[in-house]
Amino acid sequence: xxxxxxxxxxxxxxxxxxxxxxxxxxxxxxxxxxxxxxxxxxxxxxxxxxxxxxxxxxxxxxxxxxxxxxxxxxxxxxxxxxxxxxxxxxxxxxxxxxxxxxxxxxxxxxxxxxxxxxxxxxxxxxxxxxxxxxxxxxxxxxxxxxxxxxxxxxxxxxxxxxxxxxxxxxxxxxxxxxxxxxxxxxxxxxxxxxxxxxxxxxxxxxxxxxxxxxxxxxxxxxxxxxxxxxxxxxxxxxxxxxxxxxxxxxxxxxxxxxxxxxxxxxxxxxxxxxxxxxxxxxxxxxxxxxxxxxxxxxxxxxxxxxxxxxxxxxxxxxxxxxxxxxxxxxxxxxxxxxxxxxxxxxxxxxxxxxxxxxxxxxxxxxxxxxxxxxxxxxxxxxxxxxxxxxxxxxxxxxxxxxxxxxxxxxxxxxxxxxxxxxxxxxxxxxxxxxxxxxxxxxxxxxxxxxxxxxxxxxxxxxxxxxxxxxxxxxxxxxxxxxxxxxxxxxxxxxxxxxxxxxxxxxxxxxxxxxxxxxxxxxxxxxxxxxxxxxxxxxxxxxxxxxxxxxxxxxxxxxxxxxxxxxxxxxxxxxxxxxxxxxxxxxxxxxxxxxxxxxxxxxxxxxxxxxxxxxxxxxxxxxxxxxxxxxxxxxxxxxxxxxxxxxxxxxxxxxxxxxxxxxxxxxxxxxxxxxxxxxxxxxxxxxxxxxxxxxxxxxxxxxxxxxxxxxxxxxxxxxxxxxxxxxxxxxxxxxxxxxxxxxxxxxxxxxxxxxxxxxxxxxxxxxxxxxxxxxxxxxxxxxxxxxxxxxxxxxxxxxxxxxxxxxxxxxxxxxxxxxxxxxxxxxxxxxxxxxxxxxxxxxxxxxxxxxxxxxxxxxxxxxxxxxxxxxxxxxxxxxxxxxxxxxxxxxxxxxxxxxxxxxxxxxxxxxxxxxxxxxxxxxxxxxxxxxxxxxxxxxxxxxxx
Numbered sequence: 029x030x031x032x033x034x035x036x037x038x039x040x041x042x043x044x045x046x047x048x049x050x051x052x053x054x055x056x057x058x059x060x061x062x063x064x065x066x067x068x069x070x071x072x073x074x075x076x077x078x079x080x081x082x083x084x085x086x087x088x089x090x091x092x093x094x095x096x097x098x099x100x101x102x103x104x105x106x107x108x109x110x111x112x113x114x115x116x117x118x119x120x121x122x123x124x125x126x127x128x129x130x131x132x133x134x135x136x137x138x139x140x141x142x143x144x145x146x147x148x149x150x151x152x153x154x155x156x157x158x159x160x161x162x163x164x165x166x167x168x169x170x171x172x173x174x175x176x177x178x179x180x181x182x183x184x185x186x187x188x189x190x191x192x193x194x195x196x197x198x199x200x201x202x203x204x205x206x207x208x209x210x211x212x213x214x215x216x217x218x219x220x221x222x223x224x225x226x227x228x229x230x231x232x233x234x235x236x237x238x239x240x241x242x243x244x245x246x247x248x249x250x251x252x253x254x255x256x257x258x259x260x261x262x263x264x265x266x267x268x269x270x271x272x273x274x275x276x277x278x279x280x281x282x283x284x285x286x287x288x289x290x291x292x293x294x295x296x297x298x299x300x301x302x303x304x305x306x307x308x309x310x311x312x313x314x315x316x317x318x319x320x321x322x323x324x325x326x327x328x329x330x331x332x333x334x335x336x337x338x339x340x341x342x343x344x345x346x347x348x349x350x351x352x353x354x355x356x357x358x359x360x361x362x363x364x365x366x367x368x369x370x371x372x373x374x375x376x377x378x379x380x381x382x383x384x385x386x387x388x389x390x391x392x393x394x395x396x397x398x399x400x401x402x403x404x405x406x407x408x409x410x411x412x413x414x415x416x417x418x419x420x421x422x423x424x425x426x427x428x429x430x431x432x433x434x435x436x437x438x439x440x441x442x443x444x445x446x447x448x449x450x451x452x453x454x455x456x457x458x459x460x461x462x463x464x465x466x467x468x469x470x471x472x473x474x475x476x477x478x479x480x481x482x483x484x485x486x487x488x489x490x491x492x493x494x495x496x497x498x499x500x501x502x503x504x505x506x507x508x509x510x511x512x513x514x515x516x517x518x519x520x521x522x523x524x525x526x527x528x529x530x531x532x533x534x535x536x537x538x539x540x541x542x543x544x545x546x547x548x549x550x551x552x553x554x555x556x557x558x559x560x561x562x563x564x565x566x567x568x569x570x571x572x573x574x575x576x577x578x579x580x581x582x583x584x585x586x587x588x589x590x591x592x593x594x595x596x597x598x599x600x601x602x603x604x605x606x607x608x609x610x611x612x613x614x615x616x617x618x619x620x621x622x623x624x625x626x627x628x629x630x631x632x633x634x635x636x637x638x639x640x641x642x643x644x645x646x647x648x649x650x651x652x653x654x655x656x657x658x659x660x661x662x663x664x665x666x667x668x669x670x671x672x673x674x675x676x677x678x679x680x681x682x683x684x685x686x687x688x689x690x691x692x693x694x695x696x697x698x699x700x701x702x703x704x705x706x707x708x709x710x711x712x713x714x715x716x717x718x719x720x721x722x723x724x725x726x727x728x729x730x731x732x733x734x735x736x737x738x739x740x741x742x743x744x745x746x747x748x749x750x751x752x753x754x755x756x757x758x759x760x761x762x763x764x765x766x767x768x769x770x771x772x773x774x775x776x777x778x779x780x781x782x783x784x785x786x787x788x789x790x791x792x793x794x795x796x797x798x799x800x801x802x803x804x805x806x807x808x809x810x811x812x813x814x815x816x817x818x819x820x821x822x823x824x825x826x827x828x829x830x831x832x833x834x835x836x837x838x839x840x841x842x843x844x845x846x847x848x849x850x851x852x853x854x855x856x857x858x859x860x861x862x863x864x865x866x867x868x869x870x871x872x873x874x875x876x877x878x879x880x881x882x883x884x885x886x887x888x889x890x891x892x893x894x895x896x897x898x899x900x901x902x903x904x905x906x907x908x909x910x911x912x913x914x915x916x917x918x919x920x921x922x923x924x925x926x927x928x929x930x931x932x933x934x935x936x937x938x939x940x941x942x943x944x945x946x947x948x949x950x951x952x953x954x955x956x957x958x959x960x961x962x963x964x965x966x967x968x969x970x971x972x
Contacts, residue, residue, distance in 0.1 A: 047799045047838035048872035050791035051758045053704055054374075056440045056471055071155045072223065072459050073121065076114040079221045079228045080171065083107040086218060087235025087260075088182045088205035088280050090191060100191055102180040102205075106218045108228075109138065109173050112166040119166075119174060122215035122222035123151065123158035124188070129177040135162065138171040156212070158219055176219050186347035188216025189278070194302040194344045195824075202302070204281035206343050206358065208351055211401060211461055214273035222273045225399045225504050230268045235260060236280050243279040243300065245271075245355045247337050268354070269334055270502045272397055277353030279341050286311035288319035295322060295333060301342035301365055310365045314340065317380050317422040321387045324421035325414070328490070329391055331497050340364060340383070350382050352389030352411070359386070362827060370828060372788045373747040374754070377419070377427045381436075384418030385411045391497055399504040401462060402455040405537070406507060409453070409473025412437065413481075428696065428748040433478060434630050434663045435700045441471035442635070442671070445542055446564050453537040454507055468540075475633045476536050482599040482631035483583040484514065485523050492517035507537060526604055532581040535607045536633070543580050544672065545605075547626055548639040553619045557584060557626075558611035562635055566676040579607045583632055584614075587661075589622035589649065594629045594658035623649050625657060630664035637672055643682060650689040659695040666698065670705035680957055681964050688968070691732035696752040699733070703755055710762075712953050713961070715874040715913035721965040723763040730760050731767065739771050741786040754788045761792045772796035773804065780810035794835035802840065813839065821857055833862050837869030844876050848883045852891050864899045868906040877907055877916050881923050888930055897931045901939035908943035912950045921947060 086104030093099060108121075119135065130149045136142060145163040152159070166172060182205045183190045193203045207217060215222040234242040238259040242248070246266040254260040268276075284306050288297035297319040299311040318340055326333055335355035342364040350359040362375065363382045392414065393407035416436065420429035444450060444467035451464050453473050481489040496505075496513040508530065515529040524532075544562040549555055561578040563569045583601035587594050605612060616624060623645035626636045638646060646665070649656060657665075669683040683705075693699060706726075713719050734756045737749055745753075761768035775785050776797045785793050797804070797812045804812065813836060820832035839847060847870060850856050851863035858866065870876050884891060884903060892900065904924060911917050924940050931937055 047762060047795045048869070049707070049710075049758055049762045050795050050834055051754060053707060054435065054700065056436060056467075071157065073157075073221055073226075074116070074118075076112065076116040077110045077119060077166070077172075077221075078113055079108050079110055079226050081109040081228055082218075082220065082230045083233075084218055084230060084276075085233040085235070085262075086180065086189075086278070087254075088189065088278075090182060090203040090205050090280065091237040091240070100182040100184075102182050102189055102217070103178075104180060104218060105175065105177040106220070107173055107175045108220070109171055111171050112168050115165045115168055117162045117165045118159060119162065120157050120159040121219050122156055122212070123178075123219040124153070124156035124212075124215040125181060125183070126158075126216070126219060127179040128158060128219065129179075132175075132177045133160065134173075134175045135160065136173050136175075138173055144172075156215055178219060180217050183216065186345060188213040190345075192343055192345040194304065196302075197304055202282060204279065204283070204344075206279045206281075206341070206346075207277050207353075208346070208348060208358070209276055209353070210274040210348075210351060212274070214276055217276075217278075220273045224272045224274060224397050224401065227270045227272055227397070227502065227504065229270050230276055232265045232268075232276070232278065234263045234265070234278055234280060236263060237261075240280055240282055243277075243281075243339050243341060243356055245275070245277055245353060246335065247296075271354055271394060272504075275352070275354045275394055277351070277356040277358065279343075279356065279358070281341075283341065285339075286315050288315040292316065293319035293323045293338075295319075295335070296337035297322065298337070299340050299342070299364060301361065302344065305361070305365055305367075306342065309368055313366050313376065314364050314379055314383060317383050317419075318387065320422040321384050321418045322390075324418060325388060325391060328417070328421075329497060330494050331391060331395070331501075334390065334395060338387070340386075350386050352386045352393055354390060354394045357383075357386040359383075362825070367825070369784060370787050370825070372754070373427075373750045374788075375827070376747065377423075377429075377751070380419040380423050380427070380429075381415050384422065385415035388414035388418055395502065396497055396500045397504050399506050400458050401460075402458055402464070403506050404464065405453045405469045405473035406505060406510060408469045409477055412470045412474035413477040423747075426747045427751070431659055431695070431697045433475075434660050434667070435697055435704070437471045437474045437478070438630060438633065438664065439667050439701065439704065441467055441475050441633070442542060442562075442667075444468070445472055445540065446562055446671075446675075450540045452540050472633070476533070479536075479583070479632040480514070480533065482585075482596075483524065483601050484518065485521075485600060486596065488517050488521045488523045489514075491521075507533075523600075527581060527606065531607075535580045539578075539580075541578075542634050543582055544635040544637060544668075544677065545582060545584075545626060546637045546639070547624060547642055549619055549641040550613065551620070553615045553617055554613055555616050555619050555624070556611055556613055557605065559605050559634070560610065562672075562675070564675050569676075579605075579610060580634075581605070581607050582634060584626060585628055585631075586616065586624050586626045587628040587657075588616070588618055588624050589645070590618045592656050594625075594661060598628055599631050621645075625661055625665075627664070628661060629658045630660040635668040635672060636665075637668065637678060647685055647688075650686065654689050654692060659697055662693075662695070663698045663701040667701050667705060674957075680960050684961070684964050687729060690729040693729075693733060694736060694752075696748050696755070699752060699755055703759060709957070709961070711910050712912050712950055713958070714910065715916065716954060716958060718958070718962040718965065721962065721969055725965055725968055726759065727763050727765055730756050730763065731765060734760055734767075739767060741789055750788050754792070757789065757792045761796050768792070768796055769800060772800060776804050776806055776810075776812055779812070779815065780806040780808060791831050791834060794831065795838040798835050799838045799840065817857075820862075829862055830865070833858075833866050834869050837866050837872075841873070841875045841879070844870055844879055845883065848880065852887070852894050854894055860895055860899075864895060864902050867899070867903050871903060871907040872910055874910070874913065874916070877911065878919060880907070881916075881919050885923050885926055888927065892930070897933045897936045900927050900931060901936040901943075904943045905939055905946070908946040908950070911947060912954045914951075917947050917951065 084106050086102050088102040089098050135144045146160045147163050148161040150159040180189055187208050189207050191203055191205055193201050196202050212222055214220050232244045236242050242263040244265040246268045249264045249266045252262050254262055283300040284303045285298040285300045286308055299315045322333055322338055338355055340357045342361045343358050346360045350363055363379055388411045392410035398404050398406045416429050453468055455464055492514045496510055511530040511533055518524045518529055541561050543559040546558045547555055559582050582605040584603050585601050624642055666686050669686055672678050673680040673683040713722055737753055772793050775793045801812050816832050816835055823829050851866050871880055924944055927940055
């Protein structure tokens, strides 16, 4: 086959239907705390010995040629002072992929300096342990020093001590060494007691070559030359506070720093990153935010920050989103560096939230640490809860932060918590790592903490949390110790007299899932309130009749038409459903005529449904004046009804009824919920005959909302307005709005004239401009597609690659073959990963699908040779997610059968098989919901 013509590619173009959605749904943020490198998780060290202090000296070598045998090694030595609790002749600690110099290992009594002979050394790589068998027993109460020289690796991995790099201004690769120790990475850097329950102080000395510098948890104390090693230096850092090994961190690099503005914090707050991207413009927001947030948490928690400095480093290669190493937080570059003209307001919000999350960890996780990973929610849940409060302190009203809990926490948690793979927040397993899904220990735990704050009241809650931090500072806890502090404050304040705190909270932390609460009118002022476990289908409900552990202690508060109070004064429960009560009758004044909204402001972690009486009253209120109901309650109401409808609790028509008022909705939190719930229906309906009705109806809601805030971005716009506009515009363009076409034409002219498109609007504007490129008459024969392809070739960040690739995939069907040939060419300027991404995005337009299937079917062997077998499953799975139309589904099924005859990779074959199941699910979904949605749309669009 001839190589595809690059010149032809940038010149062609033809108009076609509406491009697909460009923005990905907000999925929240989590750190990566999972075990790595196949380390067996079921080992716990003996408590016979307790580490007290480490002297760590290590010299990561990153300045030699790559083929030098010493490059990427880290010779070092560690001296560990121990206290013996129980007499033993064995010392076992963690060590993984480290060469220990056995002949030089020593053990001595601190008090007498008498050495104890080591009889044998044993490494167990499967358990990542190193053991010494001693000639004589260690005595209880005495302290010992264990000296271990070793050589570690600066690994080609993203855990332990590892290497990363960036390209300098001259295009040369610059190496750095960094660390990621949570949860079991410290043992890859030096032998240690690598469990969160072992706390010690650390004196870290780092060897580095001239031209580099080092960062560690504690400030730099002094730098001295290394004897006998020209141009090498020891950076001696001060002694840390007591902390677990997973919080130890090091960065050896030539990074530059940006200081936080003076007068915000009393600490030395710096942002570090590669010199090519780190300056007073790109790091100003994060530096200022970090200083503001650390000061805020000090005051809010009435607990001083624990070090004299706070460093934050942007690491080029980083698996975790960020990591709360004490006083040396590490981040993905995108979470710390703001690129003017490229970064969006949503990315800036993410920066603020992630920075707040990591800094809050210095209290929740660092100062007070979970005793074992089964209580990790004490670290992550509190950090996830505090991150929004902390981010709000730094951003003011810019992002409307305090109203983001429903979309950032509650709804993300519930989506996962209703599924088959959910688990309780706390596990009783104390000899394994991880196992609890991130959604549970982050978003669900944060939601439970927020509910706790609401039913206890802020004064009681924060007093108890301050007591907890003070009592267990530099110590480890389990959840019952938190509950004891809450109970002690409750007893003082008298804020929860019906039930013990532990009983209430155990019902939320020790069982999975959540309740769905139903409010029904009985007559007069009498209502029936019931609870049951929310399940995703009627089949699941039939198979799992209500059991004892399917009920919770549910706080019931409410607002009414007569008392429309959604503020904190109305969050405390008026009564409870306990974990032995499935339903109860109560009296609520005005129930016969007033709307009633349970769980005002969506403070508690449960769904709410209403009988026809109350549903009608609420819907009338939304249509007449929706602002009377708080935006968080509006958001949660919509989420509850769409999720409950698709689970079979209520008719889908009721959920759709709640969208009728949306042309008057102006809040980002509510629209985010709407779009999150309609994204899958939109995807499945896009190739159905009634999709035009859906598009028409949705445009009747989206267009007025966009017109109200303005279609174009203005310098005076608040960030929350900009974020809302991007979402509304994304849907308007995908639904075929004429105004979107006009806007794209205007911006294309500006682009041709050298004026940039605001970063927040680029995904939609670039996509739409590509889709209508043939109809554009731009100055100087400017080509939008040529411009975007050149921008792609010059980009360096994943976020920018995505914008350009996704936009180019919006091209007209008459030219899709050209893009397929370019993507599968051996001489393509597009990387393999981006070529697969381009093909996946092309499948989202139903007009392209038959062509893509035929292209793959006719040239499958060659495509696999160029892009790999996984490209086949990527294309198929993406197409299967979007295909409901019968003919295309049959074509894709036939192709899957052909592909299964060719591919051999087990994962690819499994993915292809799963795609067949997805096609069945799509067809079932359309058969179940399509006619109902179609009929309802007819009722809204038909002339009265």
